[in-house]
Amino acid sequence: MELHELGLRDLQNKLNQKEVSVQEIVKSIFKRIHEVDDKVKSFITLDEENALKKAAHLQDSRKGQIAGLPFALKDVFCTRGLRTTCASRMLEDFVPIYDATAVSRLNSEQGILVGKLNMDEFAMGSSTELSVFFPTRNPWDLERVPGGSSGGCAAAVAAGEVPIALGSDTGGSIRQPAAFCGVVGFKPSYGRVSRWGVVACTSSMDQAGVIARKVEDCALIMNIIAGHDPLDATSVNIEVPDYTSFLNPDIRGLKIAYPGEYFQQAGVDKQVKDLVFKALKKYEELGAIIEEVSLPHTRYALPAYCIISPAEASTNLACYDGVRFGLRDYEADNVLDMYCNSRSAGFGDEVKRRIMLGTYVLSSGNYEKYYLKAMQVRRLIKNDFDKIFKEYDLIITPTTPTTAFKLGAEIDNPLTLYGNDIFTVPVNLAGLPAISIPCGFSDGLPVGMQIIGPTFAEGRVLNAAYAFEQNTEYHKNKPALGGEPI
Amino acid sequence: MNEDYEVVVGLEVHAELKTQSKIFCSCSTAFGSEPNTQICPGCAGFPGMLPVLNKQVVEIAIKAGLALNCEIAEVCRFDRKNYFYPDLPKAYQISQLDLPICQNGYLEIDLDGQKKRIGITRAHMEEDAGKLIHQGDITSAPFSLVDLNRCGTPLLEIVSEPDIRSAAEARAYMEKLRSILLFTGVSTGKMEEGSLRCDANISVRPRGEKELGIRSEIKNLNSFRALERAIEYEANRHIEAIEDGEKIIQETRTWDEEKQMTLSMRSKEEADDYRYFPDPNLPPVKIDREWVEKIRATLPELPDQAQLRLVEEDGLPPYDATILTLTPEFLAYFDDCRAHYHDAKIISNWMMGELSKHLNQNNIEINDCKIKPTALARMLNLIDEGTISGKMAKRVFEEMFDTGKEPDVIIKEKGMVQISDESTLLKIIEEVMTANAGVVEDYRSGKKKALGFLVGQVMKATRGQANPAIVNKLLAERLKGD
Numbered sequence: 001m002e003l004h005e006l007g008l009r010d011l012q013n014k015l016n017q018k019e020v021s022v023q024e025i026v027k028s029i030f031k032r033i034h035e036v037d038d039k040v041k042s043f044i045t046l047d048e049e050n051a052l053k054k055a056a057h058l059q060d061s062r063k064g065q066i067a068g069l070p071f072a073l074k075d076v077f078c079t080r081g082l083r084t085t086c087a088s089r090m091l092e093d094f095v096p097i098y099d100a101t102a103v104s105r106l107n108s109e110q111g112i113l114v115g116k117l118n119m120d121e122f123a124m125g126s127s128t129e130l131s132v133f134f135p136t137r138n139p140w141d142l143e144r145v146p147g148g149s150s151g152g153c154a155a156a157v158a159a160g161e162v163p164i165a166l167g168s169d170t171g172g173s174i175r176q177p178a179a180f181c182g183v184v185g186f187k188p189s190y191g192r193v194s195r196w197g198v199v200a201c202t203s204s205m206d207q208a209g210v211i212a213r214k215v216e217d218c219a220l221i222m223n224i225i226a227g228h229d230p231l232d233a234t235s236v237n238i239e240v241p242d243y244t245s246f247l248n249p250d251i252r253g254l255k256i257a258y259p260g261e262y263f264q265q266a267g268v269d270k271q272v273k274d275l276v277f278k279a280l281k282k283y284e285e286l287g288a289i290i291e292e293v294s295l296p297h298t299r300y301a302l303p304a305y306c307i308i309s310p311a312e313a314s315t316n317l318a319c320y321d322g323v324r325f326g327l328r329d330y331e332a333d334n335v336l337d338m339y340c341n342s343r344s345a346g347f348g349d350e351v352k353r354r355i356m357l358g359t360y361v362l363s364s365g366n367y368e369k370y371y372l373k374a375m376q377v378r379r380l381i382k383n384d385f386d387k388i389f390k391e392y393d394l395i396i397t398p399t400t401p402t403t404a405f406k407l408g409a410e411i412d413n414p415l416t417l418y419g420n421d422i423f424t425v426p427v428n429l430a431g432l433p434a435i436s437i438p439c440g441f442s443d444g445l446p447v448g449m450q451i452i453g454p455t456f457a458e459g460r461v462l463n464a465a466y467a468f469e470q471n472t473e474y475h476k477n478k479p480a481l482g483g484e485p486i
Numbered sequence: 487m488n489e490d491y492e493v494v495v496g497l498e499v500h501a502e503l504k505t506q507s508k509i510f511c512s513c514s515t516a517f518g519s520e521p522n523t524q525i526c527p528g529c530a531g532f533p534g535m536l537p538v539l540n541k542q543v544v545e546i547a548i549k550a551g552l553a554l555n556c557e558i559a560e561v562c563r564f565d566r567k568n569y570f571y572p573d574l575p576k577a578y579q580i581s582q583l584d585l586p587i588c589q590n591g592y593l594e595i596d597l598d599g600q601k602k603r604i605g606i607t608r609a610h611m612e613e614d615a616g617k618l619i620h621q622g623d624i625t626s627a628p629f630s631l632v633d634l635n636r637c638g639t640p641l642l643e644i645v646s647e648p649d650i651r652s653a654a655e656a657r658a659y660m661e662k663l664r665s666i667l668l669f670t671g672v673s674t675g676k677m678e679e680g681s682l683r684c685d686a687n688i689s690v691r692p693r694g695e696k697e698l699g700i701r702s703e704i705k706n707l708n709s710f711r712a713l714e715r716a717i718e719y720e721a722n723r724h725i726e727a728i729e730d731g732e733k734i735i736q737e738t739r740t741w742d743e744e745k746q747m748t749l750s751m752r753s754k755e756e757a758d759d760y761r762y763f764p765d766p767n768l769p770p771v772k773i774d775r776e777w778v779e780k781i782r783a784t785l786p787e788l789p790d791q792a793q794l795r796l797v798e799e800d801g802l803p804p805y806d807a808t809i810l811t812l813t814p815e816f817l818a819y820f821d822d823c824r825a826h827y828h829d830a831k832i833i834s835n836w837m838m839g840e841l842s843k844h845l846n847q848n849n850i851e852i853n854d855c856k857i858k859p860t861a862l863a864r865m866l867n868l869i870d871e872g873t874i875s876g877k878m879a880k881r882v883f884e885e886m887f888d889t890g891k892e893p894d895v896i897i898k899e900k901g902m903v904q905i906s907d908e909s910t911l912l913k914i915i916e917e918v919m920t921a922n923a924g925v926v927e928d929y930r931s932g933k934k935k936a937l938g939f940l941v942g943q944v945m946k947a948t949r950g951q952a953n954p955a956i957v958n959k960l961l962a963e964r965l966k967g968d
Contacts, residue, residue: 025823077534078534079531082821084533086533091533094533096532096533096534097527098527098532100534195534195536196534196535196536197534197535199533199534200534201764202766203767204766204767230538231536231538232536232538233536233537233539233768233769234536234766234768234769235540235769258518279707284698311763312766313570314761315566315577315578315761315763318576318577318578319532319533319569319575319576319577321570321572321577322574323575323632324530324531324532324575324632325532335572339570359761362568362761363759364759364761365760367761367762367763371763373711387497421748438621450628467618
């Protein structure tokens with residue numbers, strides 16, 4: 001196997017066995033990137049020079065948990081001295097003077113940053129077509145989208161451009177692209193990983209997580225990035241277990257629920273449904289107990305999300321006013337024009353749509369009708385999950401209703417696009433940990449299965465994911481990078 | 487003012503809380519530094535930055551709330567107040583709307599010996615904005631500069647009930663509030679530096695009417711005097727408008743110090759919709775009762791308690807007690823002096839009279855005054871002992887104020903000892919009586935007022951050093967005797 005095809009842990013073993021050097025690994029990664037990224041278009045910014053320098057430096061002084069191992073970041077993580085764009089015109093030239101907490105933790109464990117990955121602008125979207133730079137392509141079919149908003153992460157990992165990447169997940173932005181690209185996407189519980197330095201979309205739901213080719217690599221990275229951060233008041237101060245200790249294939253006696261609502265939903269592809277049922281059968285074979293349950297408020301999740309998320313985003317994105325950083329219209333002759341012109345030029349349509357929606361639902365007279373109501377629905381959805389988790393260890397659903405769609409197919413139809421997140425959004429509303437892992441192929445395209453756990457039961461989720469992975473072959477398939485990009 | 491009308495005032499006071507660091511980051515709150523030297527990416531609203539609540543701010547807010555007789559919330563919450571302005575980097579201010587930390591309090595003001603309770607609706611924590619610096623006038627400046635040093639300075643917004651009925655009551659409320667904030671160490675209370683700021687909601691209504699009139703909110707009240715003048719001006723403006731059959735509109739106005747009038751800023755229709763909602767970055771703050779009681783136990787003597795002590799234990803008139811408790815430094819000065827001198831009223835007279843006059847004229851804070859309280863007490867004792875007269879004392883006081891020397895040293899240096907020796911004085915009295923034989927005659931023929939003139943002549947002859955009591959006694963005897 002080529003170096004670029006290996007996972008983080010595999011590479012680590014090779015380094016420990018002295019079969020390979022850090023420089024060889026990093027060089028192989030950039031070689032791969034230069035070979036395939038013209039097709040896949042995962043990266044916005046590469047940090048090759050620094051990465052190679054670091055690799056040379058680390059050759060003989062590996063100490064950290066991921067010393068000498070390459071990683072990449074969704075371009076929503078602030079990186080000191082390296083531009084952080086959020087795939088927006090607004091931040092095209094923005095170079096932070098700080099590293100996000102998750103990034104500095106990876107750095108202090110001597111990981112090597114390869115570059116910054118494409119995304120939907122400000123993490124708003126499900127296809128990575130809404131990047132101001134270019135759309136990213138799905139390595140399984142270059143005519144199709146990789147999903148979003150962490151589409152660059154999923155595509156890069158699937159295409160072997162990097163073994164792991166950090167993404168962010170507000171309504172499915174890690175899990176949905178992972179499912180579309182046939183890789184593993186892990187979203188921890190809200191509060192598990194610091195949000196400090198991650199550009200905010202929806203503060204009450206944003207959560208950093210991992211996209212990898214193997215479940216064990218998620219555990220490895222979680223061991224580093226999880227844990228309390230005094231700089232983030234919403235990060236919880238509770239013990240962080242050794243996530244790699246959950247990497248055992250034994251799941252006998254595990255009680256797994258599957259919500260009927262998720263499978264009966266209109267628009268769910270039959271093949272997707274069948275593959276997830278097949279996966280549930282597999283779990284049964286492995287000794288798990290599978291039962292159908294009801295999450296009755298599921299159908300209100302997406303509407304509630306479509307109110308809460310834009311509401312928060314509308315004020316999170318108000319700081320982009322052209323005064324201190326980011327795009328500014330220098331020609332305007334008064335401050336109001338400067339605001340309007342800078343923001344009109346700096347934001348794309350979807351971002352503007354959400355700012356307008358959010359502003360509307362928070363306006364005097366609408367707050368009670370929309371925002372408050374949505375927050376009440378959010379509570380009901382959380383209660384639904386809490387009730388199930390009193391009796392069951394985990395919940396399994398499809399990650400997405402369909403496989404990856406074609407580029408341009410849904411770009412003019414935001415409602416259909418939002419519908420992609422129907423199975424992932426409730427998890428964010430409830431703040432739960434969830435993973436998407438490959439569970440088969442439909443017409444040559446990967447299908448993802450979502451495993452949801454109770455709050456802070458990341459270990460249990462990883463355990464179940466690992467057991468499935470070890471007993472199936474889906475994750476071993478590699479995309480051919482075929483199809484003609486549009 | 488037209489007596490047919492009643493003015494109704496409620497005050498919103500912003501007090502900067504005296505903390506080392508800002509409310510949501512660890513930047514310094516020091517005043518007067520070079521622009522943009524006390525900021526971090528959080529202060530500047532940079533992407534990915536998050537607020538973390540400074541616990542000391544909560545503690546100080548609780549302290550203020552307790553001193554203002556408020557209920558302290560078991561759970562309070564922060565909300566975002568959204569609006570665009572170049573001095574507000576995040577384009578929202580973190581404040582508290584529905585669940586403020588303090589509610590339902592009051593303070594008592596004292597007007598001409600009458601006590602009146604003014605309700606405090608609420609007090610909530612929030613962050614301050616930065617400031618804009620314009621070259622010249624804001625309307626004509628070619629550009630504006632932004633200084634973010636003040637961004638994130640902790641504020642407590644204290645909102646009163648509309649219980650205030652005159653400019654004088656408003657001033658008394660502000661003075662009392664300021665003294666409470668100073669006594670508790672909550673704020674430095676410097677209106678001129680903006681660490682204590684005040685907006686006034688003003689309306690008028692015909693006397694006896696229950697409904698409140700349409701109000702205007704007056705901003706930019708940077709001194710007690712501005713507050714009084716603005717209320718008087720605005721109340722009269724409302725009354726005149728009503729009398730002329732005009733309609734008052736609800737609006738925000740600003741006090742123009744130069745023109746001594748209020749000017750319209752914006753009407754209610756033009757007001758921002760702040761789109762308040764709970765800040766998802768800050769979990770609700772739980773305040774356990776034990777903590778509150780711990781803080782209550784640290785409350786120092788408050789102005790009301792001090793006033794009561796001064797009236798009941800020292801026998802001072804309520805007016806004196808109010809003045810002496812305006813600041814903790816003033817009260818401490820009195821207490822120090824009182825420990826070394828027996829007569830509280832005499833200390834009070836000197837402090838409210840000569841001392842205040844000199845401090846104001848020289849623009850000196852009492853803590854920087856060269857006359858230490860013990861030295862003032864010593865001077866008062868020297869008067870009682872007859873070493874100097876009250877008149878001489880004023881000269882000694884001035885010297886003490888300028889140089890900080892002890893009174894004994896000054897008296898010795900200037901040879902200012904009082905002449906109480908009867909034989910020395912008698913000699914001078916003889917001379918004065920001889921030189922003013924006519925006046926002596928007048929006295930003896932019944933013009934008793936002439937005595938004063940003669941005493942004055944003796945004092946003049948001794949350059950004020952004669953003991954006036956003894957001079958009076960001796961003169962009276964001599965005039966009777968012959």
